[in-house]
Amino acid sequence: xxxxxxxxxxxxxxxxxxxxxxxxxxxxxxxxxxxxxxxxxxxxxxxxxxxxxxxxxxxxxxxxxxxxxxxxxxxxxxxxxxxxxxxxxxxxxxxxxxxxxxxxxxxxxxxxxxxxxxxxxxxxxxxxxxxxxxxxxxxxxxxxxxxxxxxxxxxxxx
Numbered sequence: 001x002x003x004x005x006x007x008x009x010x011x012x013x014x015x016x017x018x019x020x021x022x023x024x025x026x027x028x029x030x031x032x033x034x035x036x037x038x039x040x041x042x043x044x045x046x047x048x049x050x051x052x053x054x055x056x057x058x059x060x061x062x063x064x065x066x067x068x069x070x071x072x073x074x075x076x077x078x079x080x081x082x083x084x085x086x087x088x089x090x091x092x093x094x095x096x097x098x099x100x101x102x103x104x105x106x107x108x109x110x111x112x113x114x115x116x117x118x119x120x121x122x123x124x125x126x127x128x129x130x131x132x133x134x135x136x137x138x139x140x141x142x143x144x145x146x147x148x149x150x151x152x153x154x155x156x157x158x
Contacts, residue, residue, distance in 0.1 A: 008100050008133035012109035016139065019108060019149045023140035031135040033103035035068025038129060038138060045069075048125040050146065052105035054094045054114070058083040061097035063114045065107055065130070065146055066157045067121040073158045077117065080155050103135040107150050116152035118143065123154070 005013060005025060013025050032038035035049035042049075049068035054061055055077070062081060066072050078086040094102050098110045107116065107130050122128050123143040130146065132139050147154060 005132075005137065006134040008104065008106075008109070009137040011099065012106040012133035012137070012139075015106075015109040016149075021139070021141060021145060021149060025132040025137050025139045028136050028138060031103065032131075032138065033135055038131075039068060042129055042138070044127070044129065045125070047121065048128055050107070050119075050122055050128050050130040050141075052107055052131050054089045054097055054102075054105060055086045056089045056093055057081055057086045057115075061089065061093070061114045062086065063098075063105075063107065063116040063150070063152075064119070064157060065116060065122065065150070065152065066119040070119060070121055070158050077155075077157060080117065081115070100131075100133045101135065104131050104133055104137065106131050106133040106139075107141075107146055107152075109133055113151070116150040117155045117157070118146050118150065118152040119157045120154050121157075122146065
């Protein structure tokens, strides 16, 4: 399967295997830069899409895996993370922190661990879909698996 995957997705696939993930990367026919476009292609609820949002938290990367049904309250996230300011990261900051492009950031496969917060709402879905390192790739997982693989903290994001 790896031969058909974009380079970033191969890195993510390798990380998933090393972490004992249960899902396989799926290549979508079209880019899925938003939760709505991913959900439409997968035939699932938008809330079952785990948006990977990288924020600049006092200069350090912070990954928030949020349900596609939610908007992140940056003030709440700043308080939760114990930082002064959380703001949306630039594409360059995202690429530097994750090695992946906006619209395809996976929860794993980064050059170094990224502090991760996981939206409690995702626990309402038996299957959660997360990006696979490229805007055309996703993989199925679970809330508990996301927490385990990312060493993440379950939080409310809004």
